[in-house]
Amino acid sequence: EPEVTQTPSHQVTQMGQEVILRCVPISNHLYFYWYRQILGQKVEFLVSFYNNEISEKSEIFDDQFSVERPDGSNFTLKIRSTKLEDSAMYFCASSRGTYNSPLHFGNGTRLTVT
Amino acid sequence: SQQGEEDPQALSIQEGENATMNCSYKTSINNLQWYRQNSGRGLVHLILIRSNEREKHSGRLRVTLDTSKKSSSLLITASRAADTASYFCATVNTNAGKSTFGDGTTLTVKP
Numbered sequence: 001e002p003e004v005t006q007t008p009s010h011q012v013t014q015m016g017q018e019v020i021l022r023c024v025p026i027s028n029h030l031y032f033y034w035y036r037q038i039l040g041q042k043v044e045f046l047v048s049f050y051n052n053e054i055s056e057k058s059e060i061f062d063d064q065f066s067v068e069r070p071d072g073s074n075f076t077l078k079i080r081s082t083k084l085e086d087s088a089m090y091f092c093a094s095s096r097g098t099y100n101s102p103l104h105f106g107n108g109t110r111l112t113v114t
Numbered sequence: 115s116q117q118g119e120e121d122p123q124a125l126s127i128q129e130g131e132n133a134t135m136n137c138s139y140k141t142s143i144n145n146l147q148w149y150r151q152n153s154g155r156g157l158v159h160l161i162l163i164r165s166n167e168r169e170k171h172s173g174r175l176r177v178t179l180d181t182s183k184k185s186s187s188l189l190i191t192a193s194r195a196a197d198t199a200s201y202f203c204a205t206v207n208t209n210a211g212k213s214t215f216g217d218g219t220t221l222t223v224k225p
Contacts, residue, residue, distance in 0.1 A: 004156075033212075033213075035215075041217075042202075042215050042216065042217045042218065043157065043202065043204075043215040044215075045212050045213065045214060045215075048212055056212050091156055091157070093157075099144040099145060099206040099207075100144065100145055100162070100164065100206075102147060102159035102162055103147075103149075103157070103159060103204075103213060104159065105149075105156035105157045105158070106156050107155050107156045108155070108156050
């Protein structure tokens with residue numbers, strides 16, 4: 001069964017550094033998402049992306065965050081200048097359609113900012 | 115309060131028993147979905163119930179939706195140790211398909 005893959009599985013970075021988290025969504029899916037989960041807390045929406053542009057973003061997704069689909073397969077999340085509070089699990093998800101299509105999640109990237 | 119709050123926060127049962135988890139939400143929705151998350155892994159979609167549906171079954175899972183009370187329940191029958199995981203409800207109420215997740219219920223099934 002096709003799946004969403006994320007790399008790396010774990011990223012350690014120093015505060016102020018830029019990080020890029022990578023995702024390969026399921027190939028025939030059209031909608032892409034990033035969520036994050038701080039340890040022990042709920043899964044929080046960051047951004048949705050469709051037709052090469054952001055559809056919706058949360059308050060968390062400020063100017064330090066950006067997303068890109070640089071080619072036909074990858075979907076990336078960039079954090080320009082990481083803060084300690086950016087430490088979390090970052091999940092990429094994709095879906096075939098919008099609100100009546102389930103999300104398919106990757107296994108996440110654990111980002112640790114020191 | 116947040117959209118999508120699960121109750122209870124933690125549930126511990128013996129194998130073979132049924133597990134019931136509840137979810138409440140605040141705004142109108144297109145649909146409500148339940149996901150499962152094993153420790154350190156991504157979320158796996160279990161079942162989707164649309165706003166005009168009241169009950170849905172999938173294997174050992176039964177989901178109900180009461181839009182008048184803005185609540186949903188997930189029943190897992192004849193639980194197994196492998197059902198041990200966190201379970202999240204998620205509501206979708208925008209055209210962009212953004213899902214809003216609850217705090218989750220941590221289920222422990224003892225063999």
